[in-house]
Amino acid sequence: MLIIRLIIAVWCSEADVPFIYWAIPMTVLLTVGLWRMFVKSNIRPVWALIPCARDYKLSVSANREPDGRTLSVSLAVYTLTSVFGLFSDSLSERARLIVGVTAVVSFLVHFIYSIRVYRGLIEVYQARRRWLLIWVFLPGLAASIWGVSDRFRPRWKVEDLRREQKATFGGKDISPMRQGLTVNLRERSVTEFFQKKILLRDIHLSIDPGRMVLLLGGSGAGKTTFLNAVNGYEKANAKVMLNGGDVYGDYKKMKYEVGFVPQQELVRGKDTVLHTLMDASRLRLPAEVTSSVRKARVNEVMDIFGLAPVKNSLVEKLSGGQKKRLSIAMEFISNPSLFILDEPDSGLDGVMARDLMKELRAIANQGKIVIVITHTPDRVIDLFDDVIVLAKDHQRTGRLAFFGPVQEARAFFGKHEMEQIVRSINRPEEGGEGHADEFIQRFAEVQHV
Amino acid sequence: MSENTVRKSPARRLHFSHRGRIAQTGIYFGKLCRMFIYQSDWKVLPMAALIAAVVSMVVRNTFFLTMEGTLKGAFALTCVSIWNGCFNSIQVICRERPILKREHRSGLHITSYVFSHMLYQALLCLAQTLLTLYICRLMKVRFPSEGMFTRWMMLDIGVTVFLITFASDMLALWISALVRNTTTAMTVMPFILIFQLVFSGGIFKMPSWTKDVSRLSISNCGLKCIAAQADYNNTPMSSVWTAIKRLDNPNKDLTLNINPGKLLSTLQDEEIEPIRQLRQMPITDKLTVNAALTELESAVNAIGAEHFELSGGMPLTEVLTSIRLYAVSEGYADRRIAGFDTVGELIDYVLSFPYLSEKLNKTYKVDTNMHEIFKLVDENRLKEIVTDSTKGINYSKAYIKSEKNILSYWENLALFVIGFALLAIITLEFIDKDKR
Known part of the structure; x- marks a missing residue:
């Protein structure tokens, strides 16, 4: 998701168009799409409103929970470094170096792990592999299509793993033996x-x-x-x-x-x-x-x-x-x-x-x-x-x-x-x-x- | 199954104590010594000798002799030591991590394991240090004769080389404890080496804020220690003389703008001792204009300036001959230069004479080459002056050759050894958390 934001940000600065004009529709599309997808996967849709957390939940719905941890953490780190980057003029040389390197590394990690999660999504939704490119470059579009269209249904739902516990009797403690x-x-x-x-x-x-x-x-x-x-x-x-x-x-x-x-x-x-x-x-x-x-x-x-x-x-x-x-x-x-x-x-x-x-x-x-x-x-x-x-x-x-x-x-x-x-x-x-x-x-x- | 297995009651067996840390250290030290033979760990010794030979071949002519050579030599020796140390132990733990985990659950103390490695690696580093110094000697690196702590400077430097090697060894041991496999270890290794190389502080100029980071590098401490032992502050800078000497080239044409008036003016400054002495030289009563011109011609010939062409293409000797002819034709040739007791008075008179002053204060172009200029001066004397005046030109407190300074570096290196060993122990205490 970061890569498309980056491309648009560069384009906006070249074309002298405020970034916010593009960022808002893209974010709305993504949020709506994820909301619908979470509903399909039996995840509470409200998670779609929370940045970073929604990336993690998306990876859970893609059966890629371990990758989702890295994905959400790297996004959080990148966002933090971007905030610091806004004040780069007032930062010292050392701080600029640290923030810059952290931003680059977290961006790369996020990019790689997002591909892993999107591949998982494609497997779970049994979609064609070409969707990977759309997810990488236009995640808002992909999420909104997958969320709204009935053609895209997940093979399994998160609920399968997190069903209410049955009241099963688990036995009771055994008295210890002297031998054995x-x-x-x-x-x-x-x-x-x-x-x-x-x-x-x-x-x-x-x-x-x-x-x-x-x-x-x-x-x-x-x-x-x-x-x-x-x-x-x-x-x-x-x-x-x-x-x-x-x-x-x-x-x-x-x-x-x-x-x-x-x-x-x-x-x-x-x-x-x-x-x-x-x-x-x-x-x-x-x-x-x-x-x-x-x-x-x-x-x-x-x-x-x-x-x-x-x-x-x-x-x-x-x-x-x-x-x-x-x-x-x-x-x-x-x-x-x-x-x-x-x-x-x-x-x-x-x-x-x-x-x-x-x-x-x-x-x-x-x-x-x-x-x-x-x-x-x-x-x-x-x-x-x-x-x-x-x-x-x-x-x-x-x-x-x-x-x-x-x-x-x-x-x-x-x-x-x-x-x-x-x-x-x-x-x-x-x-x-x-x-x-x-x-x-x-x-x-x-x-x- | 044999029948003579002694089976004690479990309750009694619990009262037995098992081997403690010291005994376990011995067991593992023995194991590592056997590995030295079977695991081909011995190959690090010829590798150390080879590296030492290559490096001493490069630094032997200038190490301990010039400022730049000393710094380069100290840097090279530090790099050799760090390289040796790192490669000794970068794989030793990670290659047997699952085995260590198994042995840890069977009662092995991590401290014993790391201590046994420390002992073994210390011996390996010592052997590498001795080999490195021996090769340096073979390659005719000229160590200063007297050391500060021992009778031989070579031995003093040997202690530093050993400490750098051992500290790097412990750093690599910690990395080996930190990573899960040899592939990761060998991937991390170049970063460690580059960090040490860049933050050594001697070769590359770093921003001021990196000073704190530099203090965390073994190379920085090691390089300063060797440079201090080699008395960097009191060694001459060779690059100045080398740069000057490079100008000595007959093909390097040069045009000098000479203003005789200005030159003579400088001879009026009696604050300068040689000028004062010159000015006080007496002029004999018998000195005629002709004799003075003859002296001038011989002086011009002596300095090889007879072919110097003044503006207009006329050589200097021809100018003097013209003056002589003019003096003869005007009847001044045999006229005594009277009224002047000293050279200083003559110079002052010449400069105060309006007609001469006007002529002398013109700028004349002289076409020559650098080789001719060098011929004017005594090369050995000039080298001596340059060499003496560049001593201590890069004086730094870090390179002071004093017992206190060097001992502080040794202490720092020893602290690196202990610190990295402790980090290795702490890291390995979490080995049980490894994923299966």
Whole structure:
């Protein structure tokens, strides 16, 4: 929108026509057009009257909310610098330089982000791409046509995301067990651009020691967020108890009780396997552990994960499977009670993935809790005891759709395969059946009973 | 799974303490030392040597010898140090940011991580400094013999070079902690270098309001420190003599407008010591007009002005010969120049004589060239005079060679090191906020 104002301003000054003669009709056209478009997108039309805010709302209606933040901020900055620019004669050289550079940068940022938002609008309104040029150079015209004409209708409305909350029962807190893991997660939320977004809500469960648990859920259901909340790395409004210890309250000590293996092999490629594990042991094992005990533990872990033959090799020279094992071994070295793995089998073939899962099963058999996220659960489901199913509800908040033994999960969802369960809770636009809310409600009631 | 895994009760395990910051610093320092070999970090050393060789080749003839050469040399040495420092660490954190995040959640203290980097980078900077100085010596850069703090000036300058390199290293470490990936780091890097280059303060003239910004640049502090150590204020300015010498050209024709009357008038000023001495020189009784003309001719020949053409195309020697002929024909040739005891009296008489005064106060054009003019004066003596008179012509308080001044620069550079390291720690403390 700025670019056309700039062109007109230059033309007006050349033609000796007051800029206001053009600015007023253009602004009126834009405001009227946006008012109508906001009505179509179920956004309060009054936002069309507020500069900067209307740019943000336009980007929300274009499903480009993150771009809208930059767009509105850059416009606000540009407007501010333009106001300063009116008094440029009275500004010092330093101030003029700062104002000038800020104006140029904010103008460029606004230009780029406005293109992003207009592209989003074109996708949402399923219009032809040539409209992009009209939006960039004559936004008032484009907005008024799109607003007034019935030919232009948005594919989805903002209301879809912000519907009134249904009064769903979310379960209640579970009493912590003396042994094992108890999670009472009431809410995990983030605040972005003055808006609170709830990522997870009402997840209450307890896992006995020695259980191997599968964590299932569609894309964006909050699996990794849940695991980060459980191990205390990203704290939520929750109470997490592990073997009688409060993970949040005593995080500095408890974090050594939790081993978290990330999805990627986050290991330095230019170090040897032995040195990597020795450093991990010095970092993770208590300071009182003697050097000989530490070395013995490193050798033991290398034997468990089949890394002894490559102990003097550089990590970058290892195969994908060996790197995964090394990544797991680094966490296992401190002998944690709770072992969490985020897609440990990604990038591995079926045989290697199953071998790895068998090793995790053996770890669970030692009395530890092992929680695993995997996107190919059916080939290893026989190794798991329990399954946690997370699903996005109608507000796109991650909720607990099921927790219990694998067999009960099959009965609860009426599906034999785990992948079918995921499909049943996924949204239709994700290729799923869209039964998430139904299962969330049912499980909450079952859990309450 | 082996059966001999020792499983302690969780309650007991919580009483164990894990390794503290100092121990973790040791662990990571060891890791970085291994990386030096495996990650090819050692390549920064030959690179430093190569840069030092190229730069010393350019500055060796004038560094520490002339004002301009000293400033250029100080600027070049500062740039080399900043370049070395920045490239040592610009990628070290951002290239392993996800790994660091993982290790941080496993109990790694950010302070230990940054301290281990500081230790490792300090050693790397020290090695680069030694290499740079060694190469400078090999390239025959003439360092002053005596230092202010140590026995050798080279060592004093080495401390400054080390501090500049280390401060730049910490600046780049902070940038590396700030950005998310190596591509961004390498994009930001040129801006940092240009900022340091422009705000160094020695080479480019900046508006006065940028002084505060300049103080935030390592280059400004480093350049001033090296220039002060090199005694910039007391080194001669070579550009004045170079400009004068460039005029010494036989092809450079020159027309001088000479007014003998004005020249003689200047010989009346007895305030000037050499003129006063000249005026007091006695004139012998036996000096005749002819003898005086002969002395004048030999003086003209001595200064090589015999071919000087006066207006009308007549050479100076011919003018003198004409005067001699006129004197002979009029019977004045053997007449003694009497009544004057000193040269001063003669000059005053000549200027007071209306007929002569009228002739002498005319302007005569003399066609010559610059080379002829240079032949009139002693070049070495002139160079000496110019060199002596340009010492301290650009005197600046910032370049005073004093222990206090240099120590204050060292303190500032050390503050840069500590400041940037602290910024790196503060920045990395927020690593958990990284988007997944």
